[in-house]
Amino acid sequence: MRTIGNIIWFVLGGLVMGIAWWFFGVLAFLSIIGIPWGKACFVMGSFSFWPFGKEAIARDELTQHEDIGTGALGLIGNIIWLLVAGIWLAIGHIMSAVACAITIIGIPFAIQHLKLAGISLAPIGKTVVDKEVAQAARMANAGRDVSNLRRK
Template sequence: MQPVSIFLNILWLLLGGVWMAAGWVLAAIIMAITIIGLPWARAAFNIAIYTLLPFGQRAVRRDLLTGQSDFGTGLFGLIGNLIWLVLAGWWLALGHLVTAVILAVTIIGIPFAWAHLKLAGIALWPIGRAIVPA
């Protein structure tokens, strides 16, 4: 990881990263309690780690990364993402949007607000995503 990414990740943790990563972990735990929610729990835990340290990483579609479709990127992934959107996705996206608006008020917070906006999009549609180094 680059020194700039390390510095930005430290600032990120202080400016809302811990708060939103905790929200992702809470959503993952709630999904994991129900056996049916295990696929969403796995995706939420992966994105919780990404939310904790977003700089130096990026989220990409798994089928574009591997070059082939799989269970999470096909029809079942679409259905799973729609269920996720109703159950937890919009809550997490709203949290990211509110945090982004608060951070965008200051000049220093603009890069962090932009990262929260990207995470809000992922919060709406997390299944079929892979986190890779940038």
């Protein structure tokens, strides 16, 4: 089912939005100082091409370690990103979501576009993994949180 969903997605909007992500990634790499944003663009662009069966998750949630993209510098990077390119990608995903939501069959695709619109506002510090990996990371984190609460 994921494969069929991804093929339909690719034809009905994933290709265009993936190329948009990669376009902003190329612009970021050309500026040299934008390389961290460019890297995030290529990760999220690949996700935008084939999103079903995958999920974007914060790297610190996945690894339990903060890195440069998940800390204060990542926050500053996401604010800059939002003002420069994030808002435009979000608008593109929202417009694609509206177009997909016109038909009943397109509603799952519209929901995916809305998820990607949220991600496009702050992609720094996120990575893309299989849904099962993201769920396992969240379950492990919940188990740690419960253990820490019981110790108090």
